[in-house]
Structure formats: C-alpha cells, structure tokens
Amino acid sequence: MKIIRVPATSANLGSGFDVLGLALRSAPSASQRFGNFLELQIKDLGQGSLSSAPWNCEIICHGEGSELLSSLVHENLVTQVALYVLRCHGKEAFPSATTVTLITAIPLSRGLGSSAAAIVAGVMLGNEAGDLGLSKERMFDYCLMVERHPDNIAPALFGGFIGAFMDIARIEIPLSEVLPKLSGDTDTSLLPIHKPPLSIGCYHHYRLNSDIKAIIVVPTFHSNTAEARSQLPYSYTREDVIFNLQRCALLPVLLGEKPLRAAKISEAMRDRLHQPYRTNLVPGLGEVLLELRYDKYPGLLGTCLSGAGPSVMALATQNFETIAQAIIMILSEAQDVHYDWQVLELDPDGATCNDTNQDFCHVEESESRLVG
Numbered sequence: 203m204k205i206i207r208v209p210a211t212s213a214n215l216g217s218g219f220d221v222l223g224l225a226l227r228s229a230p231s232a233s234q235r236f237g238n239f240l241e242l243q244i245k246d247l248g249q250g251s252l253s254s255a256p257w258n259c260e261i262i263c264h265g266e267g268s269e270l271l272s273s274l275v276h277e278n279l280v281t282q283v284a285l286y287v288l289r290c291h292g293k294e295a296f297p298s299a300t301t302v303t304l305i306t307a308i309p310l311s312r313g314l315g316s317s318a319a320a321i322v323a324g325v326m327l328g329n330e331a332g333d334l335g336l337s338k339e340r341m342f343d344y345c346l347m348v349e350r351h352p353d354n355i356a357p358a359l360f361g362g363f364i365g366a367f368m369d370i371a372r373i374e375i376p377l378s379e380v381l382p383k384l385s386g387d388t389d390t391s392l393l394p395i396h397k398p399p400l401s402i403g404c405y406h407h408y409r410l411n412s413d414i415k416a417i418i419v420v421p422t423f424h425s426n427t428a429e430a431r432s433q434l435p436y437s438y439t440r441e442d443v444i445f446n447l448q449r450c451a452l453l454p455v456l457l458g459e460k461p462l463r464a465a466k467i468s469e470a471m472r473d474r475l476h477q478p479y480r481t482n483l484v485p486g487l488g489e490v491l492l493e494l495r496y497d498k499y500p501g502l503l504g505t506c507l508s509g510a511g512p513s514v515m516a517l518a519t520q521n522f523e524t525i526a527q528a529i530i531m532i533l534s535e536a537q538d539v540h541y542d543w544q545v546l547e548l549d550p551d552g553a554t555c556n557d558t559n560q561d562f563c564h565v566e567e568s569e570s571r572l573v574g
C-alpha cells in the first residue's frame with residue numbers, strides 16, 4: 203500500500219499576496235497521528251478491475267469535513283485531478299483496480315490550503331497509479347494548471363517557507379476544460395487533452411528563523427477562496443502596489459534573521475492588496491490587524507489573514523496562548539462564533555509518498571482533527 207501525505211499551508215503572510223506561503227504541521231507528538239495532513243492510503247488491487255467502479259477506482263473519505271466531500275471518483279477533487287493526470291498520459295481510467303482511503307485533517311475553506319493539498323495529492327495519486335515517474339517539478343506544472351496561483355501549491359508540494367511566481371499567460375485553457383464536469387459514463391477518450399506547458403512556475407525556499415511558530419485561529423464558518431478572490435479589485439493604485447512590493451521583498455529576509463526584529467516584521471506583513479477587501483468576509487479582521495501589536499504582546503511578530511481566510515494567523519516566538527486568546531476575543535466581539543486555535547510549526551518536507559506494508563490505518567474521527 204502507498205501513503206501520500208500533504209501538509210496544510212498558509213498563503214500570503216500579509217504583503218505576499220499570491221507569492222509567499224508556509225507549509226505547516228503540528229509539533230510532532232505521539233498523540234497527533236495525522237498531524238495536519240491530507241493523507242491518501244492507496245491500495246492497488248493489482249490487475250483486476252473494480253467492476254462496480256466506472257473509473258476502476260473507489261474513494262472513501264474520513265476526517266475533518268469529509269462529510270462535505272464527494273465519494274464519487276469523477277466528482278471528488280483529488281480523484282478528478284488524478285484522472286486529469288492519467289488522461290494526459292493516454293490512460294482513461296485507473297490502470298488497475300485502486301481503492302483510495304482519504305483522511306483529511308485540514309479544515310475545508312478555512313484558509314489552510316485544503317484545496318491545494320487535494321490538488322497536490324491528486325497529481326501524486328495520478329503519478330503513482332499510472333506509474334508515470336513525474337518529478338516534483340513536473341508535478342508543480344500539473345498542480346498550477348488547476349489551482350492557478352502558486353502560494354499554497356508550492357509549499358504544499360515542496361515544503362518549507364516559499365516564494366513563487368507563475369506565468370499565468372501560458373495557461374490559456376479555462377479550468378472548466380482542464381477539469382471538465384464528468385458523469386459516471388462520460389467517454390473521456392473524446393475529451394481534448396490539455397497537458398501543462400513545461401516550467402510554468404518558479405519557486406524559492408527561504409530560511410525561516412526556527413523560533414517562529416504559526417498561531418492559527420480557525421472559526422467554525424467557511425469562506426470559499428473563489429468568493430474571497432472575487433472581492434478583490436481588478437486594478438490598484440500605483441501607491442498600493444508599491445506598498446506591497448516593498449514589504450513583500452523584505453519580509454522573507456526579515457523572517458530568516460537572527461535576532462528577529464519584530465517592529466520591521468510587523469510593518470513588512472502589512473498589506474493593501476487583499477486584506478482590506480476581505481474584512482467583510484472575516485468580521486473583526488481589521489481590528490485584529492490594527493490592535494494586535496508586537497509592542498503590546500511579547501513574542502508577537504505580526505498578524506495576517508491565513509490565505510483567503512477566514513482563519514487568522516499570528517507569527518510569534520512565545521506567549522502563544524495569550525496571543526491566540528487576544529485574537530479570539532477581538533474576533534468574537536465582531537462575530538460570536540466558536541474559534542479553535544493551534545500552534546503549528548514549519549513543515550520542511552511538503553508532500554510525501556511512501557510504501558508501507560501496513561494495512562489500512564483506520565482513523566478515529568477525533569484523531570484527525572486539525573485544531574484542538
């Protein structure tokens with residue numbers, strides 16, 4: 203059996219909209235078996251076929267939000283992406299009967315990269331099922347054909363603290379043609395094939411000071427990334443663009459320094475391109491960004507929206523619970539919902555795929571939760 207694991211990610215870090223991202227995981231502990239991963243347990247049943255499964259594949263979903271995921275292979279994002287990768291290599295279905303057990307510990311639509319993790323896992327699943335031998339660099343191209351911004355995909359795939367750009371102009375194909383709506387009996391051999399161009403994206407690993415942890419405050423409500431992106435203006439003033447360019451250029455270096463300069467980091471995390479337009483989606487966000495100051499909370503470096511939200515992230519070196527509770531207090535005043543929080547650390551590895559002779563790992567629903 204093969205196990206694919208993809209970490210949660212937090213994109214943007216304030217000024218680095220669509221550029222910067224962190225791969226994150228729980229601090230290793232015996233009790234945290236699944237950490238903050240999307241995990242696929244893949245059982246290749248050999249040359250036989252799953253006569254009851256139209257794509258020669260079955261998928262079973264467990265864990266955080268799995269009740270919201272389709273168990274139809276042509277509708278679940280993970281297996282849809284895998285079928286896309288297989289189609290690009292002349293295979294209309296899984297080559298041999300395959301059972302995928304999907305266990306997710308990344309809350310959906312909360313700004314922790316659940317969709318990017320699903321896309322990365324899907325590309326890796328297609329690569330394994332089709333025995334395609336794709337490098338991670340080539341898998342990056344396939345992922346970008348689907349996600350179309352690199353700041354969750356790159357850290358989810360490669361791990362660590364990453365900056366990335368992509369040449370979106372080289373992807374003329376609408377996503378609806380890359381991942382067409384399929385039904386159980388669609389004859390995919392009639393569909394056009396849209397292999398990604400080579401080297402669409404470029405990424406770089408930055409050093410993150412090892413004292414830095416990510417405090418993630420996760421509300422119970424969802425915020426769909428597509429909707430959060432639709433809130434953004436199509437054009438910006440030169441002043442606002444320069445404001446972010448200046449800060450985004452310095453932030454990665456400041457986060458790798460020793461000793462850390464909280465005043466500079468806090469200023470370098472400020473943003474004018476996305477957070478101001480998303481405060482309506484995340485009540486209290488504006489107040490958190492204004493009031494959580496590094497000089498009021500020892501250990502605090504800066505706060506930002508995690509990805510497209512609604513989770514809020516604070517980068518800090520100590521005093522985690524005090525900072526988390528201060529964020530929750532402000533957010534709760536704006537919208538009285540339940541908030542979970544957890545301290546996560548950098549995941550240096552990104553997506554992994556390993557063989558195991560273990561049988562399926564049956565997960566206790568409570569074990570697979572991301573936040574405590």
Ligand SMILES: Nc1ncnc2c1ncn2[C@@H]1O[C@H](COP(=O)(O)OP(=O)(O)OP(=O)(O)O)[C@@H](O)[C@H]1O
Nearest residue numbers: 279310311312313314315316317320426427509510
């Ligand atoms: N494990 C999964 N398996 C299948 N589909 C998934 C999985 N995780 C997420 N998805 C799909 O991705 C959607 C959530 O994507 P969305 O971009 O809105 O949020 P996010 O990726 O969690 O947040 P952000 O992009 O801001 O980090 C879900 O509604 C579901 O369709």
Ligand SMILES: N[C@@H](CCO)C(=O)O
Nearest residue numbers: 213219220431509510
């Ligand atoms: N840069 C993306 C990240 C989504 O996780 C956005 O903010 O829309």
